[in-house]
Amino acid sequence: MAKDILLEIGLEELPARFVDDAETQLKEKAASWFKEQRIAFNSIKSYSTPRRLAIHITGVAEEQETIEEEAKGPAEKIAKDESGNWSKAAIGFTKGQGKDVSDIYIKEIKGTNYIYVSKVIKGKPTYELLPAFQSIIESIQFGKNMRWGTQSLRYARPIRWIAALFGSEVIPFEVASVVTSNVTYGHRFLGDKITLTNPEEYKGKLEESYVIVDSRAREKMILDEIESAEEENGYQIPVDKELLAEVRNLVEYPTLFIGSFEEQYLKLPSEVLITSMKEHQRYFPVKSMEGELLPHFVGVRNGDSNGLETVIKGNEKVLRARLSDAAFFYNEDKKHSIDFFQEKLGKVVFQEKLGTIGDKTKRIIGITGELAKQLDSNEEITKQALRAAEICKFDLMTNMVNEFTKLQGIIGEKYALHFGEIDQVASAIKEHYLPVQANGTLPDSEIGAMVSVADKLDTIVGCIAIGLTPTGSQDPYGLRRQALGVMRILEARGWNITLEEMLTITVQLLKESGIQIKEETNVQKELHSFFTARASFILKEVGVEQDITQAVLHEEIGNVSYTISKAQALSAVRNDEAFKPVQEALVRLLNLTKEEKHGNVDTSLFETDSEKELYQNFQLVQEKYQDKKDGKEAKDALDVLSTLSESIHEFFEHNMVMADDEDIRANRLALVQQIAMLIRDYADLANIEWKQHF
Amino acid sequence: MNIQEMILTLQKHWSDQNCIIMQAYDVEKGAGTMSPMTLLRSLGPEPWNVAYVEPSRRPDDGRYGENPNRLYQHHQFQVIMKPSPDNIQELYLESLKELGIDPLKHDIRFVEDNWENPTLGAAGLGWEVWLDGMEITQFTYFQQIGGLEASPVTVELTYGIERLASYIQDKENVFDLEWTKGVTVKDIFFQPEYEHSVYTFEQSNTDMLFQLFEMYEQEAKVTMEKGLVFPSYDYVLKCSHTFNLLDAKGVISVTERTGYIGRIRNLARSIAKAYVAERERLGFPMLQKEEK
Numbered sequence: 014m015a016k017d018i019l020l021e022i023g024l025e026e027l028p029a030r031f032v033d034d035a036e037t038q039l040k041e042k043a044a045s046w047f048k049e050q051r052i053a054f055n056s057i058k059s060y061s062t063p064r065r066l067a068i069h070i071t072g073v074a075e076e077q078e079t080i081e082e083e084a085k086g087p088a089e090k091i092a093k094d095e096s097g098n099w100s101k102a103a104i105g106f107t108k109g110q111g112k113d114v115s116d117i118y119i120k121e122i123k124g125t126n127y128i129y130v131s132k133v134i135k136g137k138p139t140y141e142l143l144p145a146f147q148s149i150i151e152s153i154q155f156g157k158n159m160r161w162g163t164q165s166l167r168y169a170r171p172i173r174w175i176a177a178l179f180g181s182e183v184i185p186f187e188v189a190s191v192v193t194s195n196v197t198y199g200h201r202f203l204g205d206k207i208t209l210t211n212p213e214e215y216k217g218k219l220e221e222s223y224v225i226v227d228s229r230a231r232e233k234m235i236l237d238e239i240e241s242a243e244e245e246n247g248y249q250i251p252v253d254k255e256l257l258a259e260v261r262n263l264v265e266y267p268t269l270f271i272g273s274f275e276e277q278y279l280k281l282p283s284e285v286l287i288t289s290m291k292e293h294q295r296y297f298p299v300k301s302m303e304g305e306l307l308p309h310f311v312g313v314r315n316g317d318s319n320g321l322e323t324v325i326k327g328n329e330k331v332l333r334a335r336l337s338d339a340a341f342f343y344n345e346d347k348k349h350s351i352d353f354f355q356e357k358l359g360k361v362v363f364q365e366k367l368g369t370i371g372d373k374t375k376r377i378i379g380i381t382g383e384l385a386k387q388l389d390s391n392e393e394i395t396k397q398a399l400r401a402a403e404i405c406k407f408d409l410m411t412n413m414v415n416e417f418t419k420l421q422g423i424i425g426e427k428y429a430l431h432f433g434e435i436d437q438v439a440s441a442i443k444e445h446y447l448p449v450q451a452n453g454t455l456p457d458s459e460i461g462a463m464v465s466v467a468d469k470l471d472t473i474v475g476c477i478a479i480g481l482t483p484t485g486s487q488d489p490y491g492l493r494r495q496a497l498g499v500m501r502i503l504e505a506r507g508w509n510i511t512l513e514e515m516l517t518i519t520v521q522l523l524k525e526s527g528i529q530i531k532e533e534t535n536v537q538k539e540l541h542s543f544f545t546a547r548a549s550f551i552l553k554e555v556g557v558e559q560d561i562t563q564a565v566l567h568e569e570i571g572n573v574s575y576t577i578s579k580a581q582a583l584s585a586v587r588n589d590e591a592f593k594p595v596q597e598a599l600v601r602l603l604n605l606t607k608e609e610k611h612g613n614v615d616t617s618l619f620e621t622d623s624e625k626e627l628y629q630n631f632q633l634v635q636e637k638y639q640d641k642k643d644g645k646e647a648k649d650a651l652d653v654l655s656t657l658s659e660s661i662h663e664f665f666e667h668n669m670v671m672a673d674d675e676d677i678r679a680n681r682l683a684l685v686q687q688i689a690m691l692i693r694d695y696a697d698l699a700n701i702e703w704k705q706h707f
Numbered sequence: 708m709n710i711q712e713m714i715l716t717l718q719k720h721w722s723d724q725n726c727i728i729m730q731a732y733d734v735e736k737g738a739g740t741m742s743p744m745t746l747l748r749s750l751g752p753e754p755w756n757v758a759y760v761e762p763s764r765r766p767d768d769g770r771y772g773e774n775p776n777r778l779y780q781h782h783q784f785q786v787i788m789k790p791s792p793d794n795i796q797e798l799y800l801e802s803l804k805e806l807g808i809d810p811l812k813h814d815i816r817f818v819e820d821n822w823e824n825p826t827l828g829a830a831g832l833g834w835e836v837w838l839d840g841m842e843i844t845q846f847t848y849f850q851q852i853g854g855l856e857a858s859p860v861t862v863e864l865t866y867g868i869e870r871l872a873s874y875i876q877d878k879e880n881v882f883d884l885e886w887t888k889g890v891t892v893k894d895i896f897f898q899p900e901y902e903h904s905v906y907t908f909e910q911s912n913t914d915m916l917f918q919l920f921e922m923y924e925q926e927a928k929v930t931m932e933k934g935l936v937f938p939s940y941d942y943v944l945k946c947s948h949t950f951n952l953l954d955a956k957g958v959i960s961v962t963e964r965t966g967y968i969g970r971i972r973n974l975a976r977s978i979a980k981a982y983v984a985e986r987e988r989l990g991f992p993m994l995q996k997e998e999k
Binding site: 030159160161173201312 | 775
C-alpha cells in the first residue's frame with residue numbers, strides 16, 4: 014500500500030529573494046534521496062510561501078525496493094585447495110556474506126576465475142528511513158544565513174515548526190530543537206492552528222486558513238486582479254516580472270489595492286516616481302492607456318479585504334512622505350547651478366589612493382580629450398565630449414541622487430537640461446554609466462560612448478595600478494563588468510584605436526595626476542592579463558573556440574572589433590577543406606620561426622626562382638594586407654595572406670632553408686621570419702587545432 | 708493613544724515578558740543599540756532581557772524644526788532579549804495589538820532587512836516591520852557585536868516611537884503629535900530642535916570638537932588599559948557623538964570619515980573583548996544566577 018508524504022518547514026518570514034530557490038532545492042533533494050534509497054513514488058509537488066517550504070509526495074512505497082547484489086570473492090585458485098575442495102578462504106567469504114558454499118558460482122574476469130555469491134538485499138520499511146528528512150532540511154542553501162536563540166544551525170531564518178506525515182503517521186525527527194508533528198499554522202492573522210490528519214488535505218486546509226501555498230497560484234491571483242483593475246479603471250498596469258516574483262513571495266494571501274497620490278507630484282521625473290513606488294514600497298505604477306503615469310499605484314496586501322481602506326490610507330501616507338521629500342530635494346537642487354555641485358566633487362573621495370571624484374573627473378576629461386584626438390573627432394564632437402566629461406559626475410552631489418542613488422546619471426541628464434546644457438551633453442551624462450550590466454544597453458551617442466569608456470578605464474586602470482586587481486569573487490568596484498562594458502562599446506563603435514593604446518593613455522594620465530602607481534611593468538602585465546581574460550569571455554560569448562581565441566590574442570587584444578572579426582573569420586575557415594593547403598603552408602612557415610629575431614633580406618643572395626617569387630609575392634601581400642587591416646576587413650586580410658600559400662609551398666619544395674652557406678641560410682631565415690611576422694600579426698595560426706580532416 | 712500612553716503600554720507589555728525596564732542611558736548616542744544596556748550586555752553567554760526608551764541624537768537629521776519627518780533627536784523604544792525567545796514574533800505582534808493596532812484591519816509585514824553598524828563592528832539579520840507600507844520597527848537577530856560572534860543570539864526590537872505615533876494618532880507632522888494630554892511634541896521639542904540645528908550647522912566650535920574627539924579617544928584608551936570597561940565605553944560614546952557633530956557640520960572629508968569611523972570601531976572592538984573577559988573573570992554572574 015502506497016501512502017502520501019507531507020513535509021512542511023515553518024519559518025519566520027524568509028527573504029522573498031530566497032523563497033523560489035529554496036523550494037526547488039527541497040523538491041530536488043527529496044526526489045534524489047528517494048531515488049538513492051530505492052523508494053518508489055508517483056509524483057512530487059512543492060510549495061512555498063514566505064513562512065513555509067513544503068513538499069507533497071504521492072504514492073510512496075511502504076518499503077524500499079528489494080534488490081539482488083553480487084558479492085565478489087577471492088580467485089578460484091585460492092578458493093579451492095589442491096583436491097578441489099572449498100578452501101578456508103572460500104568458506105570465510107561465504108560466511109561473511111551470510112551465505113553457504115553451496116551458493117557459490119564462478120565468473121571470469123580478464124582471464125581469471127573468481128567466486129561469487131548473490132545476495133538479496135531486502136528493502137527496509139520506508140517509515141524507518143524518513144527521519145533522514147532532517148539532513149535534507151539542513152542541507153538547503155541560502156544566500157545568507159543566520160543563527161538564533163541557542164541553536165548552532167545556520168539557516169535563512171529561524172525554523173518554528175515542522176509538519177511531517179507519512180500517511181497519517183508523524184515522521185519523528187527534529188531540526189534545531191524543533192520536533193516534528195502533524196500541526197501547521199494558517200495565515201499569521203487570519204488563520205488558525207491546523208492539525209492535519211493526512212497529507213492530501215494540506216493544500217485545501219491551508220487555503221481555508223488564508224494561505225495559498227502554491228506560489229504560482231498566488232501570482233495568478235495577483236495578475237487576475239491587476240487585469241480586472243485595468244479593465245474597470247481604464248488603466249495600463251505594466252507588470253515588472255521581478256517585482257511580481259518578489260511581491261508574490263512577500264504574501265501568503267494576496268489582495269490587491271489601488272492607492273492615489275497628489276497630481277502635483279507627477280511633475281517629478283518619472284524615474285523618481287517609479288523608484289519610489291517600485292523599489293521602496295513594492296507598488297506597481299499605473300499608466301493611462303496613452304502610457305502616461307497616473308497619480309495611482311497598485312499594492313498587494315498580505316490578507317483579505319477587511320480594513321482595506323485603512324491599509325490604502327496608510328500606504329498613501331508613506332508614499333506621500335517620500336514624494337514630498339523628493340519634491341523638496343528636486344526644488345532645492347534646481348535652485349543651484351552645475352558649478353555649485355561641481356565644486357563639491359573635490360571634497361568627496363572616490364578612492365583613497367585615487368583621490369576625489371573631482372580628481373577623477375579631471376582624468377576623465379584628459380582621457381576623453383586624448384580619445385577625441387586619436388579618433389579624429391571633429392571640433393563640435395570634441396567640444397561636446399569634453400563638456401560631458403567635465404560635468405558627468407555633478408549630479409552625485411545633488412540631494413536627489415543622495416536619496417535615490419540608483420538614479421545617478423538619469424537625474425544628471427534632467428538637471429543638465431534644466432541648467433541649460435545642450436541635449437547631446439545632457440544625454441551623455443546619463444549614457445556614460447552604460448552598460449549598467451555587462452550585457453546591458455550601450456551608450457547611444459558617440460560622446461556618451463567616449464565618456465563612458467574614459468570613466469571606466471580610469472576606474473579599472475586606477476584600481477589595478479594601486480593593487481586592487483579583482484581576485485576570485487572579490488570585485489568591489491565591479492572592474493570585470495566595467496572592462497566588458499569598455500570592450501563591448503569599442504566593438505560596437507568600431508573605433509580606430511587599440512585597447513593597448515587606450516590603456517597607455519590612461520596610465521599616462523594617472524601618472525601625470527600624481528597617483529602612486531606600483532611597479533609599472535607589473536601593472537602593464539596585470540592589465541594585459543585582466544583584459545585578455547575579459548576578451549576571451551567576449552569571444553566565447555560569440556561562439557569562438559578557445560584555441561582561436563588564443564591565436565588572435567597571442568600578442569595583444571588590439572582593435573577590439575577587428576580582433577573579434579578575425580576570430581570569426583578563422584572560425585569560418587577552420588572546417589573548410591579548401592583552406593587546408595593554406596593553413597599547412599602558413600603553419601609550416603610559422604613552425605620554422607619560433608624565435609622572433611630576424612635580419613634584413615638581401616635580394617642579391619637569392620639563388621632560386623621560387624625564393625625570388627616568394628619575396629616578390631610577400632612584398633605585394635604586405636601592402637595589400639596593411640590596406641585590409643586599416644579597413645578592418647578581417648576576412649579579406651586573411652584572404653590576402655592566403656594568396657602566399659602557393660609560393661610558400663614552392664619555396665619549401667625547392668629550397669633548403671638550412672643551407673650550408675651561412676649567408677644564404679641567414680637570408681632565407683630572414684625571409685621566412687619576415688613573412689611569419691606578418692602572419693602572426695593576424696593570428697598565431699600554429700595555436701589552432703585545424704579540423705578540416707574530420 | 709498619546710506617546711506617553713504608548714511608552715507605558717510598551718513598558719508594561721515587555722515588563723510582563725520579564726524584561727528589566729531600564730531608563731535611558733545618560734550619554735548622548737545616535738541609536739538605542741549604542742546603549743551599554745544593549746551593546747555590551749548582548750555579548751557573552753549571560754541571559755539578558757531589557758526594555759527602555761532611548762532618546763537618539765542624529766545631528767545630521769536636524770532640520771531647525773521645519774521638516775515634518777526629520778528630527779535632531781527622536782525616540783526609540785528598545786527591547787533586547789538574549790537568548791532570543793522562540794515566540795518573539797508573536798510577543799512583538801502582541802505588543803502592537805496592545806497599542807491598538809488590530810492586525811486584521813492592517814497589513815503587517817516582515818520585509819527582509821539586514822542591519823549593519825560598522826562603527827560598532829555589529830551586524831545582524833532580520834526585517835523591517837511594515838505597517839501598511841510604513842517601517843515601524845527594526846527587528847534584528849544580532850550575529851556579531853563589537854567584532855565578536857554573538858552566541859547565544861540576542862534579538863533586538865527597535866520601535867520608532869514618533870513614526871508609530873504618527874500612524875496611531877494619524878498626524879502628518881511629527882510636531883503635532885500629542886505627548887500627553889494637552890502637550891504636543893512641538894511644545895516640548897521645538898525649541899531644542901531649532902537650537903540644536905543652529906548649533907550643529909552654524910555655531911559649534913569645530914576646533915574644540917576636534918580636540919574633544921582626541922581627548923575622549925585618549926581617555927577611552929587609557930581607561931580601558933586600566934580594565935575599566937564601562938567608563939571607557941562612555942568615552943567611546945562621547946567620541947561617536949562628537950564625530951556626528953563634526954560630520955553634520957561637513958568638516959570631515961570622506962577619507963577622514965573612514966579614518967574616524969575606523970578609530971571608533973577599534974575602540975568598540977577592544978571594549979567588547981574586554982567586557983567579555985571581565986564578565987568571564989567574574990564567573991558570568993547572571994548565568995549562575997539563572998542556573999540556581
